[in-house]
Amino acid sequence: MPTFHIEMFEGRSVEQKRQLAAALTDTTCKVLGVEPQSVDIIFHDVKPENWATAGKLWSDPR
Amino acid sequence: MPTFHIEMFEGRSVEQKRQLAAALTDTTCKVLGVEPQSVDIIFHDVKPENWATAGKLWSDPR
Amino acid sequence: MPTFHIEMFEGRSVEQKRQLAAALTDTTCKVLGVEPQSVDIIFHDVKPENWATAGKLWSDPR
Amino acid sequence: MPTFHIEMFEGRSVEQKRQLAAALTDTTCKVLGVEPQSVDIIFHDVKPENWATAGKLWSDPR
Amino acid sequence: MPTFHIEMFEGRSVEQKRQLAAALTDTTCKVLGVEPQSVDIIFHDVKPENWATAGKLWSDPR
Amino acid sequence: MPTFHIEMFEGRSVEQKRQLAAALTDTTCKVLGVEPQSVDIIFHDVKPENWATAGKLWSDPR
Incomplete structure (x- = not known):
């Protein structure tokens, strides 16, 4: 029954x-x-503008 | 308070x-x-290429 | 294939x-x-201290 | 390690x-x-037709 | 309507x-x-044995 | 950046x-x-009484 969300x-x-x-x-x-x-298994495609790490969007220059 | 994700x-x-x-x-x-x-209630529309069962994508022939 | 998280x-x-x-x-x-x-269908039991609405935990007096 | 889904x-x-x-x-x-x-932090953009409160889609007149 | 899962x-x-x-x-x-x-806002408390980064559980020595 | 919920x-x-x-x-x-x-990778342990398939809880006899 394992269900993955990735x-x-x-x-x-x-x-x-x-x-x-x-x-x-x-x-x-x-x-x-x-x-x-x-x-x-269900994949979720995420836009870089919708993911932030350390308070900064991945669509922004790091 | 029930919150559904479907x-x-x-x-x-x-x-x-x-x-x-x-x-x-x-x-x-x-x-x-x-x-x-x-x-x-929140619906999530999933593309067949983003869902796999038994290791096979639903966009592929079964 | 609908999968519910409640x-x-x-x-x-x-x-x-x-x-x-x-x-x-x-x-x-x-x-x-x-x-x-x-x-x-997958149920998730949530403690009142783990749910907030309007910035207030449900374990707190409203 | 906190991971937000919004x-x-x-x-x-x-x-x-x-x-x-x-x-x-x-x-x-x-x-x-x-x-x-x-x-x-991961943002999920939801269409009004994919969210219902009180049994009514937010794309419908309230 | 923002709903947080943390x-x-x-x-x-x-x-x-x-x-x-x-x-x-x-x-x-x-x-x-x-x-x-x-x-x-809904908080999910996760045990260290239920979270892995880089393939290693957080309950294990790093 | 892949994040798994299992x-x-x-x-x-x-x-x-x-x-x-x-x-x-x-x-x-x-x-x-x-x-x-x-x-x-984040694991979620689910009790059989919290998972249903075909309308029947997995804690019930099938």
């Missing part, structure tokens, strides 16, 4: 998401002993 | 969201005994 | 969650035309 | 997000005694 | 949460021009 | 979380080309 910067390709979903699911099944069918 | 595939119409919000709120008020004003 | 104050009984889960799923299937098996 | 209606300017991120981080560091580098 | 390590006092909620709400109202009543 | 049933050991965090981070770095330091 927030990352927009711009990753569908191929990267495809590889990531497959590999993360495989890893999770091995470590937790669950079936692949029970693993859901 | 992730579902993009493509649902505003009319479906309108009906769903009304009905979910009504149900919640009846079961929990809360006032409608206290119920917030 | 944050509400702690203290609801298992029976209330049971009724709420059943009714919300039923409503969702009718409005969206999806199968019950595709609906996941 | 859901708000779409339409806020980058300048408002910039000011908000800076001020919220500053406040958090003062109250919790953490370093700015440890504070992450 | 994940931070468990162990903060109610007084720290009280101060943080008040100050964050005040800041948000000033920057966004919204009413205090529209701001909700 | 909801799963309570009961996993710290050792399982340790292995999972390490392996998921490693996988993410390889596929996305990011540094380990940029990957945060």
Whole structure:
């Protein structure tokens, strides 16, 4: 039943998401002993202007 | 005070969201005994390429 | 595939969650035309000291 | 390590997000005694048709 | 309508949460021009064993 | 910057979380080309009475 929400910067390709979903699911099944069918992964594409670290937006020069 | 976050595939119409919000709120008020004003519902439209089950993106053929 | 996250104050009984889960799923299937098996609902019990509205914790007198 | 997720209606300017991120981080560091580098803030822009209060979408007349 | 979810390590006092909620709400109202009543803040206390950075749990020696 | 939220049933050991965090981070770095330091993973332990699929709580007999 593990459900993943993964927030990352927009711009990753569908191929990267495809590889990531497959590999993360495989890893999770091995470590937790669950079936692949029970693993859901939801990606959230985040714009740099919507993410701040140390009080500064990632769309701003660092 | 119940706050809902509902992730579902993009493509649902505003009319479906309108009906769903009304009905979910009504149900919640009846079961929990809360006032409608206290119920917030936030929908998140998810692209099929951003959701994977069993390690496979829903934008890929199954 | 709809996945619900519902944050509400702690203290609801298992029976209330049971009724709420059943009714919300039923409503969702009718409005969206999806199968019950595709609906996941996750409840998050929140302590009043962990929820603030208008800048005031709900564990404090209002 | 505090990580903020802030859901708000779409339409806020980058300048408002910039000011908000800076001020919220500053406040958090003062109250919790953490370093700015440890504070992450992620904004989620929500369309009015995706948010309902009291069973009514905010894109509908109230 | 801004709704905050703040994940931070468990162990903060109610007084720290009280101060943080008040100050964050005040800041948000000033920057966004919204009413205090529209701001909700939900804190999530996270155990060090439930948070990892760089692949290492915070309950483990770094 | 990827930030993971992983909801799963309570009961996993710290050792399982340790292995999972390490392996998921490693996988993410390889596929996305990011540094380990940029990957945060937060686990949420969910009680069976707080998770429903197909309208039925997982604490109930299926």
